[in-house]
Amino acid sequence: MKPSRRLQALSSAIFTEMNKRKRKLEQQGMKVIDLGIGSPDQPPAAHLIEALVNGVQNPDNYRYPTSEGSLEFRRTVTDWYAYRFGVQLNADDEVLSLMGSQDGLAHLALAWIDEGDVVLVPDPGYPIYAASVTLAGGEIYTMPLTAQNGYLPDLEAIPTEIRQRAKMMVLNYPNNPLAATADVDFFRQVVEFAKEYEIIVAHDMAYSELAFDLYKPVSFLEVEGAKEIGIEFNSLSKSFNLAGCRIAYVVGNAEIIRPLAVVKSNIDYGVFLAVQQVAIEAMRSDINGHFGNSIAKTYESRRDVLVDGLSEIGWNVDKPRATMFVWAKIPEGWSSEDFAFTLLERAGIVVIPGNAFGVEGEGYVRIALVEEENVLREVVQRIKESGIVG
Template sequence: MITDTKWRSERLPRLGSAIFADVASWKEEARQSGMDVIDLGIGSPDRAPSDRVRRALSEEVLRLDRYAYPASRGSAAFREQAALWMQHRFGVSLDPDHEVLALMGSQDGLAHLALAVTNPGDAVLVPDPGYPIYAAGLAVAGVEAIYVPLREVNDFLPDLDAIPEESWRKAKFILLNFPSNPVSSVAELPFFEKLIKMAKHYGVLVVHDLAYSEMAFDGYRPPSILEVPGALDIAVEFHSLSKSFNMAGCRIGFLTGNREAIGALRDLKANLDYGVFDALQQAGIVALQEDMERVGAPVGALYERRRDSFVQALREEGWNVAKPKATMFIWAALPGAAVSNGWTSRRISQEMLRKTGVAVIPGDAFGQEGEGYVRIALVEEEERLVEAARRIGRFIREELNQNMPKF
């Protein structure tokens, strides 16, 4: 085996948490042992896109004129449809030529934005816990991450007033994500209004990741930060078709907002890739059109039912987890018995998988503030989720505290 590391960049260890690789190996070990694994770890939708979207894609890939290099910025048709959807969904008017950019999924843009708008040695404010690509994109760009804690006492919203003035003045941009992965918290428009006001005061670009805009429950409709008057002067917002339209494998999304920042990312990507396959962009157009023609978000209703069934089943088993208002995730504080016995997020995740076959992600995979929590993805049908809850309940009683009280 070659152990010389001269061909490996020092950036690589900073690109992501090793815990994800560990969880993958734990799952493989469980399967090899014959365990029926219920994988609630990775947030990958388990449903396919609608019939209409799939038909459009199948027709497009058969066209002879779909196989040239696509425009790296996205087709005019896709950008125009994205702008129409933003107007329909949020009442936000955008110039599709300068304020919309097609992406190979929002992660494509999140990974490259710092390269486009910062210089080595700059700093960026990022949430902790946060989606791993946030910090990974900064590591690639040689940019310092200034972590902003998201804590339960503040409903997992950042305390903007508690960010030191020095950090505000040092930061090139602040990156936030509501509804949030992994903590499933939500933010209302007044929070964004305050954020925009502070960002303008310090000259900090606001980057908002709105990948879960259509996955909200109990009548809640997540706002766009671009609804705030003047936000286009200083903010950009990522949108993804992966979760809202079950198109995760298609790799398509878009960036909206401030034209200077979008222009910088557009120019960078023009030198890195050739954009999204035109057939996929056409399928994306159909997905956005279909969404504009209906009332409500079917994907939101699906995950609301799953949330209700799973949370109720877990509570019946003695684990009183919080009930999120949005996303496809449960951000669950460890059971009291686990905390009192000194169990870490990593230990309970590994032992629970080994003993029950239920895979979750330890919270510290998303940052040090995630210790004491696990993230559970609602990516199975309701019956399997209830079965997972039953297995978890047995694990809690047998491994942590046989006399653990019911809630």
């Protein structure tokens, strides 16, 4: 008995190896600081916990929810998108609830991609982008994201044959793992490109609210004509520290969303109503000004502590404008994996080798800002004492 062949093309080898090495060191008594996975370490605001408790205690919430999300949830998403981005959406067919944005991204390819269809995927990129295409039997064409091009794909470098065959393009700004950002001018180019070659654009915007230095990320759907060819995924996981609740949504073109909704309706019965209600409370609180970007401020302060501290010990890395990650170029003479393994062994610090996100990630590591500032100061001190940089 063997699992399906498609699983052979999926790999979490580097993540598994990092966890294996981490556990071994912990068993030997080392205190390991894990900056590997981007899982928020802070709880949601107290009034959101209260809303969730109230929802759990409501006996009416234990029936099957609908897979598309409650009408109240979908209407609140449209209100939030209008408030945040000035984008007008129809709650009836331009919003679909999801059990996390990864859930929607994973199933999108099943809804749209047949064997042999080409999907344009960023490299480096979040692993589900390529994995979803593989599971659907599609063909991946990677778009290199390099520092020289501002970590934006060079659309003109995509061969004409690939442009004509491509059915979908996946984008992600603010970006994981690169912490890169994109502006309206780039999205205008994408819309023009996608219209010319009839390509669906799927934009992952899970980090839209984790932005620093007064920077405000823009929605792909703000661009004129974007809704004609595109959809956008967003999540409450990072924006409101609700990662464990598994609540997100996709918005945009109704014709693109509908097949995804069909897939979802055959797989699950939707998000627990109590979780939808806490999401509604979170978005309404944001609209009413009760958050004030406090979560982003926390990550901004952590970013400054880590990046400034690393600079002081001779490891100069770029200071990102958004996300909960630092994309750090490693010293010469190391591979990404060797650097990450050695850092773990010498300093007890977990970071993710850049090549876990694609071949273009070689020469970098991703560092997640998921510890308090005092722990990040300890990280800097441990790296200094390890002698691995400087």
